[in-house]
Amino acid sequence: MNVCVIGGGASGMMCATMIARKGHNVTLYEKNEKLGKKIYITGKGRCNVTNATVGDEFLKNVVNGKKFIMGAITRFNSNDTMAFFEDVGIPLKIERGNRVFPVSDKASDIIKGLERAMNWAGVNVCLNAKVERVLTQEDKVSGVIVNGKEYNFDAVIVATGGVSYPSTGSTGDGYEFAKSVGHKIIEPAPALCAIIVKDNKECERLEGLSLKNVTLTAKLSNKAIYKSEVGEMLFTHNGVSGPIVLSASSYINRLDFSKLELVIDFKPAITFDGICTRIDRDIINLKSKQVSSLLAGFLPKALVPVFAKRLGVNLTMKANQLTKENRKNLANLLKNYVILPKSLENFNSAVVTSGGVSLKEVSPKFMKSKLVDGLYFIGEVLDIDALTGGFNLQLAFSTAVTCASSFDNIIDK
Ligand SMILES: Cc1cc2nc3c(=O)[nH]c(=O)nc-3n(C[C@H](O)[C@H](O)[C@H](O)COP(=O)(O)OP(=O)(O)OC[C@H]3O[C@@H](n4cnc5c(N)ncnc54)[C@H](O)[C@@H]3O)c2cc1C
Structure with a gap:
């Protein structure tokens, strides 16, 4: 399949890697000149990449979307995140409150790890590439418009984040894509502020x-x-x-x-x-x-x-x-x-965005739109958010991998 991932943040990079590892052609579009601008500022520049808790302990820290993400955090939990980064050569350490950081204390290493994983998996990364529209034909995704040009895809994954710290590129574009195909948006509100x-x-x-x-x-x-x-x-x-x-x-x-x-x-x-x-x-x-x-x-x-x-x-x-x-x-x-x-x-200093794409119209099994075939939403663009401690990045990774697992069977056919 030809798969498009919109957004080179935590969820987009993880999802692109996992789908490409299954043998599909994946193109990731990032409107910034570089990947992972938000990751760079996480954890005061050290990136609290996950929290070494699982199950109910993890769920206690989820504010919105608990029920929705239960399956996703079971499918890909904090142990899996830690194994992923160790595998791509980024050693991690656990600190107070089970907070997990790179041993180097550098958020840039987490970005490096994700970039490396995408590179090894063969993801086609396009920078300075702003997706302007998601195209559909008869309730099925058909492609995207990037910097004024049309490209065809079999599946489109929206990983554009929320609207907090908009200088990092998270400016709510995903809400517009969702609305344009009939999805409901729960009014975004600043959280962790x-x-x-x-x-x-x-x-x-x-x-x-x-x-x-x-x-x-x-x-x-x-x-x-x-x-x-x-x-x-x-x-x-x-x-x-x-x-x-x-x-x-x-x-x-x-x-x-x-x-x-x-x-x-x-x-x-x-x-x-x-x-x-x-x-x-x-x-x-x-x-x-x-x-x-x-x-x-x-x-x-x-x-x-x-x-x-x-x-x-x-x-x-x-x-x-x-x-x-x-x-x-x-x-x-x-x-x-x-x-x-x-x-x-306001959103300029809110760590996360609460609200976003309504969970009622997205299937939690694969993060798939219930309205448009071939369309997916992952990470902070969804109406999910959690407390500080590495939980929000874990939500981005868990929803990303859950979405990628939707592409498992297709390749067997
Ligand atoms: C200051 C700060 C500190 C934080 N610290 C932590 C922490 O230590 N631990 C933790 O777990 N969480 C932390 N968070 C929260 C965490 O960073 C986010 O929840 C997470 O990055 C969300 O990932 P995402 O992939 O959904 O979205 P983002 O990381 O926001 O990525 C979205 C990407 O999509 C791109 N994009 C948007 N629109 C388009 C378009 N039209 N075309 C192409 N590309 C587009 C953007 O440029 C961006 O790169 C922090 C957040 C902030 C602001």
């Missing part, structure tokens, strides 16, 4: 403050819809960021922000009653010292005046003058510090 908050002034005071060992809960109309594990976050000039905030963004990006609140627990290891006891004990120990000393025992310096303001107490007041209600409010603030989100940061 910072959150902008309503009270800008408070953030400005706290800018640069990094918090460790806190939890973050996102509540919609007072109902918890996401609770982070104990982790890190930080305040920016206009909001919050850091690992637990990024994760929260993936769960709230499709919700009504006017009904949302983010709640920080500064002392997740202590119960509310435990905090009350400690406040009373500290006040006794502090004797006639000021409220500022009491707060400093619980909080980083920058938060002390912010807490006093929220509590409506004066920092120079004596700690033992705090009323019962003041003490209860302090305990409550330490356990439930509410910030109101305004919006998410």
